[in-house]
Amino acid sequence: xxKMEHIVxxxxxxxxxxxxxxxxxxxxxxxxxxxxxxxxxxxVNEKNVKTNYKCSLNDAISILxxxxxxxxxxxxxxxxxxxxxxxxxxxxxxxxxxxxxxxxGHMTGTLVNGLMAHCKDLxxxxxxxxxxxxxxxxxxxxxxxxxxxxDLAHESLVNQLVAKTVTRKYRAIVHGNIQHDYGTIDAPIAxxxxxxxxxxxxxxxxxxxxxxxxxERFTDFTYVECQLETGxxxxxxxxxxxxxxxxxxxxxxxxxxTLDIGGQALHAGVLGFNHPRTNEYLEFEAPLPxxxxxxxxxxxxx
Numbered sequence: 001x002x003k004m005e006h007i008v009x010x011x012x013x014x015x016x017x018x019x020x021x022x023x024x025x026x027x028x029x030x031x032x033x034x035x036x037x038x039x040x041x042x043x044v045n046e047k048n049v050k051t052n053y054k055c056s057l058n059d060a061i062s063i064l065x066x067x068x069x070x071x072x073x074x075x076x077x078x079x080x081x082x083x084x085x086x087x088x089x090x091x092x093x094x095x096x097x098x099x100x101x102x103x104x105g106h107m108t109g110t111l112v113n114g115l116m117a118h119c120k121d122l123x124x125x126x127x128x129x130x131x132x133x134x135x136x137x138x139x140x141x142x143x144x145x146x147x148x149x150x151d152l153a154h155e156s157l158v159n160q161l162v163a164k165t166v167t168r169k170y171r172a173i174v175h176g177n178i179q180h181d182y183g184t185i186d187a188p189i190a191x192x193x194x195x196x197x198x199x200x201x202x203x204x205x206x207x208x209x210x211x212x213x214x215x216e217r218f219t220d221f222t223y224v225e226c227q228l229e230t231g232x233x234x235x236x237x238x239x240x241x242x243x244x245x246x247x248x249x250x251x252x253x254x255x256x257x258t259l260d261i262g263g264q265a266l267h268a269g270v271l272g273f274n275h276p277r278t279n280e281y282l283e284f285e286a287p288l289p290x291x292x293x294x295x296x297x298x299x300x301x302x
Contacts, residue, residue, distance in 0.1 A: 001041075001064045008059040017044065017053045021063065023193060023204075030196050041066060073102050073128060078114030083144065083284045088153040088276050090115070090132070091146050093286045096263060100136040100145070102129050115147060122147065123154035134158050135231055140249075140263025142289050143170070144271035156276030161231060167272030167283060168228040170236055171215075173265035173295065174245040175255060178214050178222045185210045185239040189232040198252060199234045201242045208232040210239045218299040221248055237264060248295075259295070267292055 012020050018037060022030040034051045036042050041064040044053060055061075081093040094100065094111055101112045112131060115122060122132030125148075132147040134157045146166075148154035160166050190205030192198040209229035216223040222245065226236045237253045240246055246254040250264035259265070272283035288296075 001066055004063045004065060006061045006063070008055045008057060008061065010057060012055050013057050015055050016051070017042070017049060017055055017061070018051045019193070020055055021061070022196065023190065036063065036066070039066075073112060073116055073131070074108060075117035076108060076113040077117045080111075080114050080118055081286075082118070083286065084282065085119075088149055089146055089157070090119070090149060091144060091271065091282075091284050094137060094142060094145055094268075096140055096142040096289060096291070099139045101133050111145070119149065121149050123149060123151050125151055125154045135161060137268050138234065138237075138264070138266075141170075141266045141268060142286075142292075143266075143268025144284055144286050145268070146271060146273060148276075153276040157273060160273055164229055165274065167270060168231070168268065169270035170226045170228070171267045171269050171288060171292070172212075172224050172226055172236060172240065173248040173259075173292075173299070174222050174224060174240050175220065175248055175258065176222060176245045177217055177220070178224065178245055180214075182213045183211070183243070185212070185243055187239060187242055189235060189238055199232065199238050201238060206230075206232055208235050208239065210236055212240075216296075216300075219302060221299055223296065223299075236266060261291065261295060265292060265295060 006024055018030055018033045021033045022028050037051045040048055043062045044059050082090060083093055084091040099106060099110045102110050115132060124131060126133050132149060134146060134148050134154055137143060137145060146157055148157055186209045187201040188203065188205030189199050189208040190202045192200040207230060211227045211229065212224045214222055214224050228235060237247050237250055241253045247264040247266060248259045249261040250258065267288055270285050272281060274281050
């Protein structure tokens with residue numbers, strides 16, 4: 001088990017412990033934290049507490065994070081669109097509607113299921129549910145992903161993501177008409193304390209930076225290219241909503257009345273990185289999916 005420690009800050013005084021812990025790490029859900037507390041994995045000043053314990057200033061919280069449940073992932077034959085593959089890495093174009101990796105209750109039909117049928121040698125660093133996965137894109141976002149086939153490649157690709165040297169460019173259609181041609185959104189992101197299933201911009205969130213420029217303007221929408229400097233969960237979707245231009249079709253962050261396209265109009269079109277073994281820079285570009293081209297042509301006609 002991994003151990004983490006946290007000292008209660010002034011702004012956290014009086015808050016329930018389950019709420020405090022679920023806000024210090026965006027990957028932890030409140031339900032998950034409550035279970036850890038009930039199982040005795042969370043101590044406050046070296047004592048067990050209940051989930052409704054109210055925190056005091058300088059409380060020393062220690063968290064023993066349990067190992068993820070080991071589950072079998074079934075290889076499934078799929079017609080994957082592989083853009084590049086060698087002994088170290090795979091670059092794959094994920095279609096809209098496909099989940100990247102399995103999760104309890106959703107164990108089939110994911111990109112990982114397809115990758116495991118395609119090749120047996122994927123990095124084990126992220127565990128059995130996420131073999132080879134170093135970054136991910138949302139279910140309804142299409143586009144390019146890099147996958148590690150061994151631990152050397154995995155560590156190199158993760159280090160490049162941390163160092164912000166990976167090129168990741170997305171095409172997005174957003175509501176509204178952006179007047180300026182270029183912009184940078186520098187606003188920290190964390191899990192929304194009012195809605196644990198969503199992310200939002202908050203002062204104590206993790207640093208998040210998105211650069212964008214306008215490609216085309218329509219009557220009620222704008223077509224933009226976004227380049228990620230960081231890679232927070234739902235980053236482009238959250239950032240564009242934050243500046244008042246939410247993604248078209250986005251059921252979570254978009255307006256109630258949006259385009260009926262089965263999810264956000266977002267495509268990870270360009271991916272570039274240094275090869276983990278040769279250090280050669282590789283860059284790949286995936287064309288827009290057919291539905292996206294149809295949508296753009298419709299907006300142009302209107």
